Amino acid sequence: MAPDKLFWNLDFGAWDFNFGIYFQLVFLPFFQYWLVNSHSVNGKSGLFLIFAANHSKDIMTGKDLRIVFMGTPDFAVASLKALVEGGYNIVGVITVPDKPAGRGRQLQQSAVKQYAVEQGLHVMQPEKLKNPEFLAELEALKADLQVIVAFRMLPEVVWSMPRLGTFNLHGSLLPQYRGAAPLNWAVMNGDKETGVTTFLLSHEIDTGAILFHEKITIGEDDTVGDIHDRLMEIGAGLVVKTVDALAEGNYTAVAQDDIQVESLRPAPKIFKEDCKIDWNKPAVEVRNLIRGLSPYPAAWTELVDGKGKVLSLKIFRAEIEPAEGLTPGMVETDGKTNFKIAAADGWLTISDLQLSGKKRMAVDDFLRGIHDPGQLQVQ
Incomplete structure (x- = not known):
């Protein structure tokens, strides 16, 4: 928002001041002195100090945050890409270790790692998330916020580390379809709608307070592949929205227990x-x-x-x-x-x-x- 312009016209003895001060109407906790050069109607001039609010350092946006991103498959790449291309400060990317795959059993990088390396981002691939060396390296990044998209369950020592916490992008309209395969189960059960949700991590899987969600319709001919591709892009936008909201404090977290549903449907791993x-x-x-x-x-x-x-x-x-x-x-x-x-x-x-x-x-x-x-x- 562009600052408002306020003209002050003062009559103080022989002095008549007319000067412009630009500021936003926001209460802020600290100030600075502005030096103002003024002149009087009788030709005399002087320097006066004006006490004015300086708020530039207090306005926090998502791009001011130090962000650690965690994810693995293509679904997560879209969100990481949206943050990178949006100019957000990604100080670290955490993904799974390289694993042998295919007939040749050659080591394969996760989709998230491939993109992160292309962008020159700092990548970490811990075998164990409670490893002391990994935790020390993660803490050294001094992240303000951690973003999780299609990764793995985190221990509390990891998700509680940033000052703004950790949020996850989940492929359902929580509290429905908590678990590993929400997109599959929504289509398998014949649902007419689904979506994505961002929520703050807590102790139990997929149970944290909800921040935002976006809905889509499931068509009669849609496969889970179709839904995956649509929600991948919608979810990326929701991740950016959530980062900005957390930075600005512009959100209302809703406890999942406060949401009334007739019955909860789980989304367990598919065998x-x-x-x-x-x-x-x-x-x-x-x-x-x-x-x-x-x-x-x-x-x-x-x-x-x-x-x-x-x-x-x-x-x-x-x-x-x-x-x-x-x-x-x-x-x-x-x-x-x-x-x-x-x-x-x-x-x-x-x-x-x-x-x-x-x-x-x-x-x-x-x-x-x-x-x-x-x-x-x-x-």
Whole structure:
């Protein structure tokens, strides 16, 4: 905000002063003397001291803060990038250690580390967050604030270190979907909306006081991959908003216990067996499972071909075709472009899939590689 201009006109004996003082109407705790050169109507001149407020050092913005950022995957990179490109002072980045991956088992850097190195940021990769050497290095950064996006659970000695505390960006509308896989579970459960929330860290996971949130609609055809990409960008903006608000003290923290909900839905870590399709369930539930796990980790089923060979199949996209009198798990195909499997109350017409050990492919490519696809059955 531009400062207001106040003209003071004083009549003090023989002296008539007219001078401009620029200031913002903010009460501040310290002052300075301003030296003012004035003149009188009779030609005499003199120097006078004016006692005026100096507030320039007291106005704190997000860009004045020393920030430590913690994160790992692509989802976190968007937030770090928003802070860096916004001119915020990132004094350190904490991410996971490099890990072997792929067929060659070569060390792979996290997405956050790759971006941080490109930007010349100071990177730390502790194996243990309570390691004394790491804690000393972290404390030496003298962070005012720590920002967490898709990282890991922090010990209190870490999250309580900055004077403004530590906040996390979570992929749900808290208090719903506390846990490791909030985006997946929201889609798998058929929710119509979701969002992101920033909250202050506390002792229990994902239970701290809420700062801000942003909502989005989940479309009928949205996969968790679609939701991930949208919330990644929205979340980055929310992180910047939260940093500024904490710096300026312009926020109201709301305890999660004060938010009334009918029932809390958890978002636990997803394991392989959670991803297996149960064809005895209604078609809508099966399709929601597929959408909520696409593209990763992906819903799967097992088929048996005419020779008795078991085929493990990941399914990324399917549409519902209502039907009655079906046997769950029965397969119907023309052997060319149409491939569907029956759920309890309808067909799931599959269009995008992947055989174990193969690349993701369209259904026509899959059928072309199967000898006598009409013999396929669900295991």
